[in-house]
Amino acid sequence: MAPLGEKSLIERIRRRVRAGSAVVNGIGDDSAVLRVPAGHELLVTTDFTLENVHFRRQWHPPEVVGWRCLTRGLSDIAAMGGEPRAAFLSLALDGRTPQKWVNGFFDGLLEAASEFGLPLAGGDTAQSAGGIQADIVVVGSVPNGKAVLRSGARTADGVYVTGELGGSAAALAQLHTGKARPADYPRHFHPVARIAVGQWLQRRGLASGMIDISDGLSTDLEHICEESGVGAEIAGAAIPRARVGHRAQQVGLDLALHGGEDYELLFTSAKKIPAQVAGVPVTRIGRITRKRRMVLTEDDGARRTLEVRGWEHFKGN
Amino acid sequence: MAPLGEKSLIERIRRRVRAGSAVVNGIGDDSAVLRVPAGHELLVTTDFTLENVHFRRQWHPPEVVGWRCLTRGLSDIAAMGGEPRAAFLSLALDGRTPQKWVNGFFDGLLEAASEFGLPLAGGDTAQSAGGIQADIVVVGSVPNGKAVLRSGARTADGVYVTGELGGSAAALAQLHTGKARPADYPRHFHPVARIAVGQWLQRRGLASGMIDISDGLSTDLEHICEESGVGAEIAGAAIPRARVGHRAQQVGLDLALHGGEDYELLFTSAKKIPAQVAGVPVTRIGRITRKRRMVLTEDDGARRTLEVRGWEHFKGN
Numbered sequence: 001m002a003p004l005g006e007k008s009l010i011e012r013i014r015r016r017v018r019a020g021s022a023v024v025n026g027i028g029d030d031s032a033v034l035r036v037p038a039g040h041e042l043l044v045t046t047d048f049t050l051e052n053v054h055f056r057r058q059w060h061p062p063e064v065v066g067w068r069c070l071t072r073g074l075s076d077i078a079a080m081g082g083e084p085r086a087a088f089l090s091l092a093l094d095g096r097t098p099q100k101w102v103n104g105f106f107d108g109l110l111e112a113a114s115e116f117g118l119p120l121a122g123g124d125t126a127q128s129a130g131g132i133q134a135d136i137v138v139v140g141s142v143p144n145g146k147a148v149l150r151s152g153a154r155t156a157d158g159v160y161v162t163g164e165l166g167g168s169a170a171a172l173a174q175l176h177t178g179k180a181r182p183a184d185y186p187r188h189f190h191p192v193a194r195i196a197v198g199q200w201l202q203r204r205g206l207a208s209g210m211i212d213i214s215d216g217l218s219t220d221l222e223h224i225c226e227e228s229g230v231g232a233e234i235a236g237a238a239i240p241r242a243r244v245g246h247r248a249q250q251v252g253l254d255l256a257l258h259g260g261e262d263y264e265l266l267f268t269s270a271k272k273i274p275a276q277v278a279g280v281p282v283t284r285i286g287r288i289t290r291k292r293r294m295v296l297t298e299d300d301g302a303r304r305t306l307e308v309r310g311w312e313h314f315k316g317n
Numbered sequence: 318m319a320p321l322g323e324k325s326l327i328e329r330i331r332r333r334v335r336a337g338s339a340v341v342n343g344i345g346d347d348s349a350v351l352r353v354p355a356g357h358e359l360l361v362t363t364d365f366t367l368e369n370v371h372f373r374r375q376w377h378p379p380e381v382v383g384w385r386c387l388t389r390g391l392s393d394i395a396a397m398g399g400e401p402r403a404a405f406l407s408l409a410l411d412g413r414t415p416q417k418w419v420n421g422f423f424d425g426l427l428e429a430a431s432e433f434g435l436p437l438a439g440g441d442t443a444q445s446a447g448g449i450q451a452d453i454v455v456v457g458s459v460p461n462g463k464a465v466l467r468s469g470a471r472t473a474d475g476v477y478v479t480g481e482l483g484g485s486a487a488a489l490a491q492l493h494t495g496k497a498r499p500a501d502y503p504r505h506f507h508p509v510a511r512i513a514v515g516q517w518l519q520r521r522g523l524a525s526g527m528i529d530i531s532d533g534l535s536t537d538l539e540h541i542c543e544e545s546g547v548g549a550e551i552a553g554a555a556i557p558r559a560r561v562g563h564r565a566q567q568v569g570l571d572l573a574l575h576g577g578e579d580y581e582l583l584f585t586s587a588k589k590i591p592a593q594v595a596g597v598p599v600t601r602i603g604r605i606t607r608k609r610r611m612v613l614t615e616d617d618g619a620r621r622t623l624e625v626r627g628w629e630h631f632k633g634n
Contacts, residue, residue, distance in 0.1 A: 026357060030394075031362040034360075035358055035359070042359065043350060043351075044438070046452065048447060050409060077347075088363050126365045135407045138454075142616060152347070
């Protein structure tokens with residue numbers, strides 16, 4: 001199959017662009033023109049999806065790569081309590097990218113876009129010098145002054161997470177040694193950005209600090225602690241661990257603590273949060289402390305320092 | 318020199334970020350938070366800068382790569398008549414990128430940002446699987462309904478260009494065979510986005526259609542003709558050809574017609590435009606026709622079809 005030329009790629013994108021209320025003028029001009037609701041601030045996030053860094057062609061079907069590519073950006077908007085408004089895709093393909101791959105990639109990306117009513121409003125295309133490189137930009141909005149930052153956590157706030165952790169890293173571990181059926185690892189192959197939960201918390205002013213778990217709980221909790229000038233105490237037993245594989249086995253604590261790309265939300269709150277928000281389970285896993293260190297308490301009451309083992313792509317676990 | 322880890326790169330970017338009036342919250346959260354002036358629409362553009370596609374390390378000093386990287390985005394905002402508000406950089410580096418290169422790249426990029434009072438407000442960093450990959454996002458604004466599109470050219474409008482053409486392509490031609498001193502090829506090594514000209518035209522409602530010349534006059538004029546449903550007649554002798562090299566020789570007509578990356582503006586207008594706008598020369602090179610074809614008239618009055626020879630990176634001329 002012939003690789004796509006830049007022009008045919010742009011045409012292809014253009015045909016598949018969905019009109020959206022925020023987009024005044026989309027693909028086909030020097031810039032896209034967007035409208036932001038009055039009284040709203042703008043959110044902008046950009047995220048790379050690079051072949052052999054964020055995905056491997058033999059591991060990830062193109063639909064999965066496209067879906068996850070957009071989800072990375074959506075999840076950042078969710079973590080601010082925002083509403084996604086438009087997406088922009090920069091895509092570089094090398095000479096050996098089959099058209100079928102590109103079609104599958106767009107199917108996945110546009111399926112995720114359609115799930116959130118989001119138009120693909122522009123981007124860039126290029127010939128890559130080797131491998132597939134995508135950069136996704138998601139523009140969102142949030143009422144003035146209402147964005148939930150990482151820096152708002154306060155001493156004695158509870159620490160909460162949505163969903164379950166470690167499922168995505170477990171899939172990668174499995175892929176290193178064999179096959180992983182997408183149905184057995186939904187959070188890796190089909191993560192859904194927690195937009196509704198983020199907005200629910202933002203509208204009620206319930207989250208003092210928030211981040212999405214893209215690098216792993218320990219790393220992302222450290223970001224909140226650093227930006228807020230606080231520490232945290234986490235109960236190992238409270239962390240909701242993903243069930244994966246055809247036997248639905250719970251992942252080990254290490255994967256739940258340090259595994260990345262779950263795209264769940266990690267947030268802090270002075271208030272009690274319901275056990276389910278917008279249909280997604282929410283679990284209290286610990287509390288914010290004045291003392292600026294991170295502590296993990298174990299089942300037997302032992303306390304140890306929670307190490308930050310920032311998850312690195314494909315480096316195993 | 319050791320390559321930069323992602324974390325130190327983010328720290329480095331953060332230290333160099335300039336506060337800007339549009340940026341409420343910049344690097345260091347899940348998304349940047351921006352404010353757009355009331356009554357303004359938003360402009361968003363993304364552009365790749367890929368090693369061995371858009372630049373070569375042995376040809377382009379890192380400061381030049383950084384400067385040109387941001388200029389690509391700024392030029393798209395200029396072509397809409399907009400005001401740039403914030404920039405976002407996604408940057409992937411491979412293991413053999415020296416810290417000195419990264420520093421130089423940021424020096425160039427931030428120099429261009431500072432020239433236009435633009436903050437670098439966020440982005441992404443990653444380890445690349447090979448080569449340097451950058452994607453620049455520029456967010457701008459324009460009063461509601463005032464963005465100058467490619468689709469507004471009307472029959473009998475004059476066709477205008479800013480500055481001179483072909484200088485950037487001439488530098489590439491020279492680099493293929495030998496050395497090119499940056500001082501001899503300013504439009505290649507140090508192109509300046511025509512923001513002020515674009516805004517001047519937009520405020521006065523003088524430009525009916527506009528695009529920046531990034532792919533070459535013939536290709537970019539075709540974009541205007543296609544989007545506007547018109548044709549054009551260009552006088553070869555009227556095209557301002559760049560003077561390059563230490564003897565300040567005029568480039569050939571082919572480079573001026575088809576050479577890319579000059580980042581000049583190409584626009585159409587029903588009104589007479591001054592010979593100089595915001596300190597930049599403006600030249601009338603032809604007119605828009607009802608008949609949907611592009612014609613080049615030569616010195617002796619001969620007319621031939623203006624071929625679209627979309628300039629391709631590094632393919633020579």
